[in-house]
Structures are given as C-alpha cells and as structure tokens.
Amino acid sequence: MLLKSILNRIQFHHGFVFGSIRLVEKAARLLLEIEIRPRKGSRPLCSVCGNPGPGYDTLKVRRFEFVPLWGIPVFFLYAMRRVDCPRCGIKVERVPWAEGKNHLTTTYA
Ligand SMILES: [Zn+2]
Structure with missing residues (x-):
C-alpha cells in the first residue's frame, strides 16, 4: 500500500515495522488505524535507562x-512490551513515537 511507503519515509522507527492499515468508521467519523509491530x-x-x-x-x-491525514484522525495501534531490565527491573519499553504515558505521538505533539 502506498500509504505504508509514505509512513516508512516520514516516520521510520528502527526496531519497528508498520503492519496493516485500516480505514474504519466510528460514530459516523472516519479513522485511520495503523498497526505497529516490533521488528523480528x-x-x-x-524506558528508564534506554538499554535493550x-x-x-x-x-x-x-x-x-x-498527525491527521486529510483531516482524518490517525491512530497507531501498538502492544507495548515490558523489559526485564538488569538495572531497573521490569519496565515498560521505550517507543520512539510517544513519551511516557502520553497518548499523543511526539510528532503530533
Ligand atoms: Zn533500565
């Protein structure tokens, strides 16, 4: 899909890949949902020390x-992993498109 090529150009995240992209209708509004998966x-x-x-x-x-596309709200869908960090213990992973508990991506914010 062309949209995926665009996303890979503008929003490439090392360690992650874009999965399926869906246009869904919720409460009479169109939304674009983009799945993200960890790269194999x-x-x-x-998320604390930044080490793998x-x-x-x-x-x-x-x-x-x-960021909305042509006025259509866009959402990344991702299942965060937890890391068993030798230094910090069990912590949520760091992802490049969001900070902490913020639900807006850093590009959009
Ligand atoms: Zn750590």
Whole structure:
C-alpha cells in the first residue's frame, strides 16, 4: 500500500515495522488505524535507562494519536512490551513515537 511507503519515509522507527492499515468508521467519523509491530528479533529498550533487555511480557494494544491525514484522525495501534531490565527491573519499553504515558505521538505533539 502506498500509504505504508509514505509512513516508512516520514516516520521510520528502527526496531519497528508498520503492519496493516485500516480505514474504519466510528460514530459516523472516519479513522485511520495503523498497526505497529516490533521488528523480528528486536529487543525492547528500557524506558528508564534506554538499554535493550530481554522481553518480559506484552501489554494490551494501546492507541496513539498521530498527525491527521486529510483531516482524518490517525491512530497507531501498538502492544507495548515490558523489559526485564538488569538495572531497573521490569519496565515498560521505550517507543520512539510517544513519551511516557502520553497518548499523543511526539510528532503530533
Ligand atoms: Zn533500565
């Protein structure tokens, strides 16, 4: 899909790949939902110290609001992993498109 090529150009995240892209209608509004998956073999980064560590588990899928396209709200859908960090303990991974508990992507904010 062309949209995926555009996303890879403007919003490429090392360690992550874009999955399926869906145009959905919710409450008579169109939304674009873009799945993100970890790249195969990539290790999650600890959100505290930034070092990679072994994966601990995977949380429920979260939605991150991205920049609207042609006025259509865009959401990234991603299931955050937790890292078993040797230094900090079990922490949520660091993802490049959002900070902390913020639900807006950093590009949009
Ligand atoms: Zn750490």
